[in-house]
Amino acid sequence: MINTELQIVEIATTSTDFVFLLEDGTYQHLEFETSYKKDNLLRFAKYDLRLYERDRRDINTVVVYSSDVKSAAASLKIGSLEYAPKIVMMCRFDGNAIYSGLESKLKAKQDLTDADLLNLIFLPLLLSDIPKLELAKKSIELAKTIENDIKRDTCIASTVAFMEKYLNNDEIKNILGVIKMTKVAEMLVEEAVEETETRKAAEMAKKALKKGLSLEDISDLTGLSIDAIKELQDQKSE
Numbered sequence: 001m002i003n004t005e006l007q008i009v010e011i012a013t014t015s016t017d018f019v020f021l022l023e024d025g026t027y028q029h030l031e032f033e034t035s036y037k038k039d040n041l042l043r044f045a046k047y048d049l050r051l052y053e054r055d056r057r058d059i060n061t062v063v064v065y066s067s068d069v070k071s072a073a074a075s076l077k078i079g080s081l082e083y084a085p086k087i088v089m090m091c092r093f094d095g096n097a098i099y100s101g102l103e104s105k106l107k108a109k110q111d112l113t114d115a116d117l118l119n120l121i122f123l124p125l126l127l128s129d130i131p132k133l134e135l136a137k138k139s140i141e142l143a144k145t146i147e148n149d150i151k152r153d154t155c156i157a158s159t160v161a162f163m164e165k166y167l168n169n170d171e172i173k174n175i176l177g178v179i180k181m182t183k184v185a186e187m188l189v190e191e192a193v194e195e196t197e198t199r200k201a202a203e204m205a206k207k208a209l210k211k212g213l214s215l216e217d218i219s220d221l222t223g224l225s226i227d228a229i230k231e232l233q234d235q236k237s238e
Contacts, residue, residue: 034069061085062094065090099139140159205218
C-alpha cells in the first residue's frame with residue numbers, strides 16, 4: 001500500500017500556446033515545439049485535464065514539432081490512462097519545394113488557398129537547407145507580394161507572431177528592421193511583439209520575485225512598472 005493523499009499546492013498560472021473554441025463547441029489545443037522533451041506530453045496532458053475540469057469541453061490537441069525534431073513520442077500511456085494528441089512532424093515536409101511552389105503561384109498572380117497561406121506562415125518550421133532566419137525573411141518578402149490586402153497583412157502578422165517559437169529576440173528585431181510592411185501589418189506585428197515581450201518580462205519578474213529581489217531592481221531588470229510587479233506579487237501569494 002502507498003500513501004494515497006496527494007498534497008498539491010500550486011500558485012503559478014499555467015498557460016499553453018493556443019486554444020481555440022470551435023463551432024462544434026470543442027476546444028482545439030495547439031502546441032508548437034522546436035525541441036523534444038520527454039515530459040512534453042505530460043505537461044500538455046496536465047493542461048488539458050485542468051482545462052476540461054474547468055470548462056467540461058472535449059479537447060483535441062495537436063503538437064507541431066519543427067524540423068529540428070526528427071522523432072517524438074506519439075502518446076503517453078500510464079496504465080489505464082492514455083493521452084494521444086495528434087503529432088505533426090515538420091521534418092517530413094520539403095520546405096524548399098513548398099517555397100518554390102508558393103513563389104511560382106504568386107509570380108503567376110494566382111490566388112493562394114488557405115493551405116497555401118498556412119504553408120507560407122509555417123515555412124521556417126519546415127525541413128530546408130536555408131537557415132530559419134533567412135527563411136523567415138523570405139517568407140515575409142513573399143507574403144508582401146500577395147495582392148489581397150487582408151490575406152497579405154494577416155499572413156505577415158501571423159508569420160512574425162510565430163517567430164518567437166523559433167527565433168530569439170535579436171533575430172526578430174533584425175527581421176523587423178530590414179523588412180518594410182504595410183501600415184496595417186505593422187500595427188498587427190507591433191501588437192504581437194509587444195504582447196510577447198510583456199509576457200516574457202512577466203515571467204522574468206516572477207522568477208526574480210522568487211529570488212527575493214526588490215521591486216525597484218525587478219523594474220529595472222524587466223522594464224515593468226512597480227504596480228505591474230505588485231500585481232504579479234499578489235498573484236503569487238494567492
